[in-house]
Amino acid sequence: MKTEIIQKYDKGVPRYTSYPTAHLFKPDFEASTYVDWLQAIPKEMPLSLYSHIPYCDSLCWFCGCHTKITQKYKPIQEYMGSLHKEILMTADAMGRGRPVNHMHFGGGSPTILEPEDVKKLFQTFNEAFTFTDDAEIAVEIDPRDISQEAIRAWAQGGVNRASLGVQDIQDKVQRAINRIQPIEQTAKVAKWLHEEGVHGINMDLMYGLPYQTVDSVLETIRQVMTMAPERIALFGYAHIPSLKPHQRLIPEEVLPDFNERFEQQEAAAELLQSYGFVRIGLDHFAKPDDPMAVAFKNGTLRRNFQGYTTDKADAMIGFGASSIGALPNGFVQNIVAIRNYRAAIDSGTFAVAKSIPFQGKDKLRAAIIEQLMCYHEVDLNNICEKFQSSIDEFDYEISALRSFTDDNIVRYQDGVISVQHDARALVRSVCALFDEYHGSREMTYSQAV
Structure with a gap:
C-alpha cells in the first residue's frame, strides 16, 4: 500500500485495549459500589488477576508506564504490605477461593522484588484464590537486574510464562533510551528461565526508537532468535512528551520518520514470519504451536489491558496503584499515586479512583x-x-x-x-x-x- 494513503489515515487513535477506553473513566467512584460490582460476579466465573508493581531502579526514557524510580527497598516493602491487604480485602468481599485461570504481574518492574517477597506474594494469592490446573501465570521481566534465585522464586510460585523486555540490542539506541542491556545478559536470563522450568518465553521488541534503522531492527530480531522465544511483541514507540515529560530527554531529530517507522515494522514482520512465526493482530507473533497462535486459529483470541491474550476470563481484577479492573458491570481504576493508594488500603478502604459503567451499546x-x-x-x-x-x-x-x-x-x-x-x-x-x-x-x- 502506498505510504501516502497510510499517512492519510495515520491519525491519533486509542490503542483499544478496552472499550470504552481508559481516558473516559470518571472520578469519584465509591468503594461501596466497587464492592457491589465484585459481588455481582457469578461465583463460578473464572477470574483473571493483574498485579501492578510500580517500581523500577532506573527510568527508561521511552517508558509510558505508571512507575516510580527508587534505589531503596524500604518503599517497595511498604507498598507490598498494602498490596497484600488489598488482595485479602478483595477476596473477603467476594468470598475466598474464587477460581482463577489467568494472572499477570506487570509494572514498573515486578522482578525488582526480592525472592522472599515473591514467595510471600504467592502465599497471599493462594490464601485468597484457587488457581485452576491450567492457569497461565505470567510476569514481566527486566533482564538487567534479576538473579537466578529470583527466577526460581517466581517459578516456584507458579509462573509459567515470562516476557523479557529487550526493545533493541544496539548500543547507540540503548544509550539514547537510557537502557543499557547487553544481549548476553538477556540470553543468560532466558537460559535461567528454562532451567527453572519456565518455557513460555516472550520477547518484547520495539521499532521507531531513536537511531533505529531497518537493518538494526532486523539484527535485533536475528539475535533474539538465538534464544528461541515462543512469542514476540513488536511495539511501535509512542513519543508523547506532553503526557510523559521524561520523553523530552529523547531528541526528536533522531527519531525515525513515518516512512522509516513503517518500513521497520513491515521488514520486521516479514523476517519474523520467515522464522515460522504467525502474525497475530497488530503487533504480536507466535510459533504455530504456541497457545496464542492456537487461540488465533480457533477464533478465541482476546484483547485486554495487557494487549493480545489467551485469557478467557470475563472478569479481570486489578491490584496495586493505577491498576485497572474489567468487571461485568464496567471498568474501574485504582488511585495512581502510591502514597494515596496505600493510605486508602491501610485504612481498610478500597483504593478505587475512577470507573465507567457499561451503558447502552x-x-x-x-x-x-x-x-x-x-x-x-x-x-x-x-x-x-x-x-x-x-x-x-x-x-x-x-x-x-x-x-x-x-x-x-x-x-x-x-x-x-x-x-x-x-x-x-x-x-x-x-x-x-x-x-x-x-x-x-x-x-x-x-x-x-
Whole structure:
C-alpha cells in the first residue's frame, strides 16, 4: 500500500485495549459500589488477576508506564504490605477461593522484588484464590537486574510464562533510551528461565526508537532468535512528551520518520514470519504451536489491558496503584499515586479512583472493536445477532467506511468488514469508526502506525 494513503489515515487513535477506553473513566467512584460490582460476579466465573508493581531502579526514557524510580527497598516493602491487604480485602468481599485461570504481574518492574517477597506474594494469592490446573501465570521481566534465585522464586510460585523486555540490542539506541542491556545478559536470563522450568518465553521488541534503522531492527530480531522465544511483541514507540515529560530527554531529530517507522515494522514482520512465526493482530507473533497462535486459529483470541491474550476470563481484577479492573458491570481504576493508594488500603478502604459503567451499546461496540483488533475482520450480522441488535443501527458507521473502501483499506460486503492485508496497520483507525466516544473529548493519542 502506498505510504501516502497510510499517512492519510495515520491519525491519533486509542490503542483499544478496552472499550470504552481508559481516558473516559470518571472520578469519584465509591468503594461501596466497587464492592457491589465484585459481588455481582457469578461465583463460578473464572477470574483473571493483574498485579501492578510500580517500581523500577532506573527510568527508561521511552517508558509510558505508571512507575516510580527508587534505589531503596524500604518503599517497595511498604507498598507490598498494602498490596497484600488489598488482595485479602478483595477476596473477603467476594468470598475466598474464587477460581482463577489467568494472572499477570506487570509494572514498573515486578522482578525488582526480592525472592522472599515473591514467595510471600504467592502465599497471599493462594490464601485468597484457587488457581485452576491450567492457569497461565505470567510476569514481566527486566533482564538487567534479576538473579537466578529470583527466577526460581517466581517459578516456584507458579509462573509459567515470562516476557523479557529487550526493545533493541544496539548500543547507540540503548544509550539514547537510557537502557543499557547487553544481549548476553538477556540470553543468560532466558537460559535461567528454562532451567527453572519456565518455557513460555516472550520477547518484547520495539521499532521507531531513536537511531533505529531497518537493518538494526532486523539484527535485533536475528539475535533474539538465538534464544528461541515462543512469542514476540513488536511495539511501535509512542513519543508523547506532553503526557510523559521524561520523553523530552529523547531528541526528536533522531527519531525515525513515518516512512522509516513503517518500513521497520513491515521488514520486521516479514523476517519474523520467515522464522515460522504467525502474525497475530497488530503487533504480536507466535510459533504455530504456541497457545496464542492456537487461540488465533480457533477464533478465541482476546484483547485486554495487557494487549493480545489467551485469557478467557470475563472478569479481570486489578491490584496495586493505577491498576485497572474489567468487571461485568464496567471498568474501574485504582488511585495512581502510591502514597494515596496505600493510605486508602491501610485504612481498610478500597483504593478505587475512577470507573465507567457499561451503558447502552457499549458491550456490542466493544465486541466489534475487539474482533477487528484481533482478526482485522468482523461480521456485523453475527455480532448484532449475539447482542440481539440490528445491523441497521450502524448505518452511519457503514456509510463512513466508504472513504476506507475507496482507498482500498477495507472491503465491505454483506455486513462483513475486512481490513486489507497491506493496510492492517490502520485497523485502529477503522475501529475508531465504531467508537461512539472518539472525538468527543480533546485527547492526545499515539499514531496508528
